[in-house]
Amino acid sequence: MSLAPTHDQADSAAAKTRGITRRQALGAAVATGVGVGVVRLLGGSMQHIAAPRTGTTTDWISPLKTESARVMHLLRRTSFGHTPAQLDAALSDGFNKTIDRLIETAPAEPPTLAAANAPGGRFPIAQLQQWWIDHMFSTSTPFAERMTLFWHGHFTSDYRKAADDTFMYWQNLTWRRMAMTDLRSMLLQVTVDPAMLRYLDLATSTGQSPNENYSRELMELFTMGAGNYTESDVREGAKALAGWQVPQPDATATVVVDAKNNVTRKLPVYSGQKSGVFNPRRAYKGSVTFLGKTGQLDTQGVIDRILAQPTTAPLIANKVAQSFVTARPSPAYVKNLGDTFRRSKYDMKTLMRAIFTGPEFVADQSYRSLVKSPTEFMVHAGRALGVSSFSKLVAGHGSGMGQTLFDPPDVNGWPNNEAWISSNTVVERVNFVTAALGQVKSSLPPASDAIHRHLDGVLSPQTASLLNQAADDRARWFIALASPEFQLK
């Protein structure tokens, strides 16, 4: 099959009826240097010339009218792309049945991480990162990993402050199991999650002298959004939530922490995953006024007050929409999603089904309207190349692109979309492709896969031209994976 763009009579005619010829479009592109002409390359022939939507701007030509393109669009956004076998299975099932499978299949459990038995959770964070990335590559349910990554960015914690990598491991196991349950269960669990108890300081808060950190971020970032509660709510919520502590260890182990100076420490050992424990002596005794109601309030009461607020459902709906559909969800779309979510008692399956089956998901404007996070980009590249794992490479390259797993920049998790694009991050993305290809010593899949199975055959003139000039498939894979097209989803 030739990748060379040859002129297609029928489509040229179609282009002419829209009042623009290919030569004019390409000529304009050369003149201004910004996207004016877009070439769609499918089956080795150049087919369409973009019909600028506004007369002056251009966009990618959406192929989402076709079933196969919808399936690939869905897998890019939900599953870190796909392996050839996964794509074939999804194409055979079709778009709707694939949505059912994504939502209804229980998450495959990752293998146990032996290092997590280390006393005090003292093991290199790289082991935890690689363990997770390995599972992203090899799991039979990549959507569960995509959702786990979503919740890792929402109910976020970082390993530095959690100061116990076993706690971070547990938190990861928790989000995988709960990712598609309901918001109420998740809020009750995140409040007593040991890593979160440390990360936002609830573990050291007391009713007498409350620490506001968790109370504030619970409302601002996890549920209601800034401006929808008062400073008094933050203080009163902090009182009501006080009393939780990290779980008691089952034993302690004496570990040499500094061999040179023969320093030892007694570190906690846990026989299995645990949640925080409530210590009534540290709790607040009196009544509080929280979100408009006064009385005795426990953690469950705090969560239920928050779930009764009208801004909670839209906040989650907006974040999910920005992660899976469009960088700019319309207020009406967010309202609809939020209403559906709240009516379902905050059921995540209902929300995600509404996301994937809604017309917005496959609208032309949604095509390539999101930027892959660094982890999605790297894992997709690895899966496209057919390597079983290069988790070490992936774990090592995230930082320069702005994403280190278990180490978010701040309590707001990771930013999205345009925030992933800077002079530093794009160079690092290209360097990852170079390193990844360097690790593939065996033969590569045919480069036509890259174009048709991963880029839908929708290429910019520059990408198409460079692919045509490339000497071999290795060079073509480099261009495809380093291209702007592959950074998008």
Added chain:
Amino acid sequence: MNKEAGINQLKRRDFLKAGLVFGAGASGLAAGYAAVPDAFARAVYAAKKEGMTNENILVMIQLAGGNDGLRTLVPLADPSLHDLRPKLAGPMVSQALPLNSQYGLNHNLGGIKGLWDKGKVAIVQGVGYSNPTFSHFESIRIWETGDPSRRQVDGWLGRTLATNYDSNGHPLTGCACGATDAPGALRDLQATLTVIQNQKTFGFTGGTEVEAAVGALYKGTPGIYGALFDTAIATATETMATLRTSASTYHPMADYTDQVKLVYSSKNQLAAALQLAAELIVTGTGVKLLHVTLGGFDTHYTELNRHDDLMGYLDSAVSAFYKDLAAHNMADKVLIATWSEFGRRPKENASGGTDHGAAAPLLLIGDPVNGGLYGAEPSLTSLDNTGNLKYSVDFRSVYQEILSGHLGADAPKILGSSFDRIPFLKAPVVV
């Protein structure tokens, strides 16, 4: 350096045309901020006849998370501090480095104290804004945009880039060092800027062949992110070329070290970022506005050790930076200023830390500074209804002095208004 050719041999007119189109599309895209462009800014630069008004340079250091002002500039003689902070107050008062009978610097700020003694440190007390928000992200945005009403989407330094510099299409005019994404303060739809996390690894593995291929690949990219991608690559490529030259001529004249023991480590390499800033400054790359970040200031717990460590880290990095600039005869051109989204609550919490606060002091460091204390001393006994320090100086007064006095920029245009002057500069450019 011939910048006329630009990244795509584009004419200014084309950029302006494209810029308008892009701006229309991108303005809605950004959630809270302008998107980070862009080659289009070069056209704006080219449109200016005047060029730079002086050779002054600004380095903003963000103390991210909310720096505890009371542990930075310590009130030495106020007994209420000990009531508010039974655990934290004792050591911080007894060890502080006195500036006068009332105030001392954190004991780990020895290098900065040395600069104070030479009249090179101004401290503005009680800096904040009215009706403060206690959200990190809202307050960061307010400081970054210079707009407590939260309507402005461009950063105050980004607007400065777009409004005041004819930098001949130089993407290094504004640079974020030690970061992977652009700080909000530097963002503007019409400003180009460079982001470099780590100079040692900033470059294409695979060398010029890869650089050429990628340069060809990222041109005319369609879609809402197209211009962002293309500009990112063009900016990176130009910056790499500049750094190849600067790296060969720059010899650091101070010890920069990031080997700092922190109880809860910061995510940023402050010293490396400032060393890169020094390289860009002393090798004459034309850099004007630099931004670096030190994180870890959200000290809700065990603040005693953590905050002291952070102060020490800040001190050693800033001291090395100043020494390096001075050795290269550039200290008279550079103003260093710290900022943080808020101070911390005067009253400590159960975790041995402090919650989100309001007003706090800012440090201004360098030869251009007229050393001393500015602003009113905040009262520890007359707190606001959230138990926080009341502000006496609007943070935009500090911005205004930096913009007009140091950079010679059009402060009222950039800030949208005029504010009381805080005369912390020795010889303001524009009065």
